[in-house]
Amino acid sequence: MIMKKVAYVIILWLTASLLAGGCSRDTKEDAGEEVLVNLDISVALSDVAQTLARGVKEDAGPANDDEKMQKLRVVVVRENGIVEKNGLMNLSQPAVMNERLSERLKVVSKEWKQIYLFVNEDNEKIKVGHGDSDESVSLTSFLESMAVGSVFPTEEISELTVRLDMPSGQLEGALPMSECHWVYVPKKDHECELFVTRSAVKFSFRITNKGSKDSKLTELTIKNMMDKEYYLPRNAKYENEEIDGNKYLAIQTYDIPSFAKEYDYKQEGLEISLPVNKEVALKPIYLLEGKHEGAYSVGIKVNGANMEGVLENLPRKLPRNTHVVVNITINNKNLEFEVNVEPYREVELEPGFGIN
Structure with missing residues (x-):
């Protein structure tokens, strides 16, 4: 079987350009009596406003409500x-996109704050535990236990991990999202724009049958994925990327758990028809971020024949909040993988929330 170089579309779920500046670290003022001020917070989750390459437009926006903020x-x-x-x-x-809500918090001024953002915490299909433990915790109960006036459990939060249960091997339901930001609040009303990061790597597949007869897809495999990741981004560093004069934030470095293990994500028993000269889009697949020493690969079974290709251009570092789109063309004797690289183009979204 002749295999051509594997190609892919990788699209970063990037945070908005407004976030590049983030919240400025104002010079610390002299300590004194506690003074309450208003802190206005907006939280962004970027999506796509415009696209350039063919194939990007179809996969740019959220595929379903699971990719959006619900809580x-x-x-x-x-x-x-x-x-x-x-x-x-x-x-x-x-x-x-384009939704705008607002909320004002009354907080003590003249000090740094850590602002933790947790999204879609009550999805019971997402397995969250402490470190390498296979025992799940109720994320909502854990977060609710952080009573005002109590000591924040920094170490426990940092050790929370998301794990994938086999054999499904993917995230299901509303996707978890989170972030932690440092904000300095001066002795005056202050506002700050923050963002959350989806805790998933989204894979989208489009398959076009260019053979001489209709075919059937019965299996799909994505190799060398990770079974655990930190719930909060661990030591993540974001850098500006400039595209067409606009700046975007992208995750450049991050940590994965030392105990995370690689596995091959597999869908078996599929019955997906692939008519001649028709493009078929598969349902999105949500996996965890990871780092792999070699190249990632994808395998499919069509009409009982196994075919595999190496995603040579896919970065070995595959951070969360990334969208990988794989375009596959099936000919009579081989597969062709087409490559395009386009970042997400975002629009500003600042959902508000009610907090006393």
Whole structure:
């Protein structure tokens, strides 16, 4: 079987250009009596406003409500490690582009805050545990236990991991999203624009049958994926990327758990028809971020024949909030994988939330 070089479309779920500046680290003022000020927070989750390459447009926006914010929890932690605010809002509908809500928090001024953002925490299909433990915890119960005035459990939060249960091997339901931001609040009303990051690598497949007869897809495999990741981004560093004069944030470095193991994600028993000269889009697949020493590969079984290709151009570092689109063309004797590389183009989204 002749195999051509594998190609792919990789599209980053990038945070908005407005986030590149983030919240400025103002010079610390002299300590004194506690003064309450208003802190206005907006939270962004970027999606696509425009696209350039063929194939990107079809996969640019959220495929379903699972990729959107449905619930948002905000936890504000003071410099001394004490929880200052902990509130949850159920959005009336999943947050979409161009939606704008607002909320104002009353907080102590003249100090740095850590602002933790947790999205879609109550999805029971997502298995969250402490470190390498196979025992799941109720994420909602854990987050609700962070009472105002209590010590924030920094170490416990940092050790939370998301794990994939086999044999399904993928995230199901509303996707978890999270971030932690440092914000300095001066002795005056202040506002800050923050963002959350989807905790998934999204794979989209489009298959075109250019053979002489109709075919049937019965299996799909994505090799060398990871079975665990940190719930919160661990040591993630974001850098600006400039595209057509616009700046975007992209994850450049990040940590994965030392105990995370590689596995091959597989869908078996499929019955997907592949008519001649027709493009068929498969349902999105949501996997975890990872790092692989070699190249990633994809395998499919069509009409009982196994075919595999190496994704040579796919980066070995595959961070969360990344969208990989694989275009496959099936000929009579071989597969062809087409490559295009396009970043997500975003629009500003600032969903608000109600917190006392």
